[in-house]
Amino acid sequence: MRPLDFYRLGLSLAETANDEATQRTAVSRLYYGLHHEACCRYFRSNFDGRPLFAGRRHAELPRRYSNQEDERAREVGRLLRNLLALRRMADYDIASPFTPIDATIASQELLNTALGTARQLLNALDAYSPGEAEEGCRCLVSF
Numbered sequence: 001m002r003p004l005d006f007y008r009l010g011l012s013l014a015e016t017a018n019d020e021a022t023q024r025t026a027v028s029r030l031y032y033g034l035h036h037e038a039c040c041r042y043f044r045s046n047f048d049g050r051p052l053f054a055g056r057r058h059a060e061l062p063r064r065y066s067n068q069e070d071e072r073a074r075e076v077g078r079l080l081r082n083l084l085a086l087r088r089m090a091d092y093d094i095a096s097p098f099t100p101i102d103a104t105i106a107s108q109e110l111l112n113t114a115l116g117t118a119r120q121l122l123n124a125l126d127a128y129s130p131g132e133a134e135e136g137c138r139c140l141v142s143f
Contacts, residue, residue, distance in 0.1 A: 007033025023107040024090040027114040031087035040133035051140035072128040079121040
């Protein structure tokens with residue numbers, strides 16, 4: 001499968017989400033689709049990059065993007081971190097409404113924020129390394 005299949009599933013879920021569980025699941029699918037897409041595009045552009053350690057890949061991938069001189073790469077890293085934070089809220093903060101620092105937001109707001117961030121991230125990925133990742137793309141992870 002292609003990484004963006006998860007992203008497209010997230011978009012589909014978001015369109016029909018009429019309950020909190022579906023909204024949260026949509027946020028998660030948006031993140032994972034773009035995380036895997038970002039991983040594939042990173043290794044497509046950095047073919048000799050060392051593998052990501054499986055236990056730290058969600059923190060390591062945005063850091064690798066952010067440590068590049070290319071402003072487009074740094075934008076990918078920033079947006080990937082932001083979407084990860086939203087996914088963590090959706091998956092782990094089961095209290096509703098969500099209570100991030102100094103705010104209270106409903107699950108629909110969380111989903112809307114994730115949709116906007118995901119759109120920006122996909123645009124940033126396209127600027128960094130144009131073209132959707134292929135099925136079975138190269139994303140090196142070590143255990």
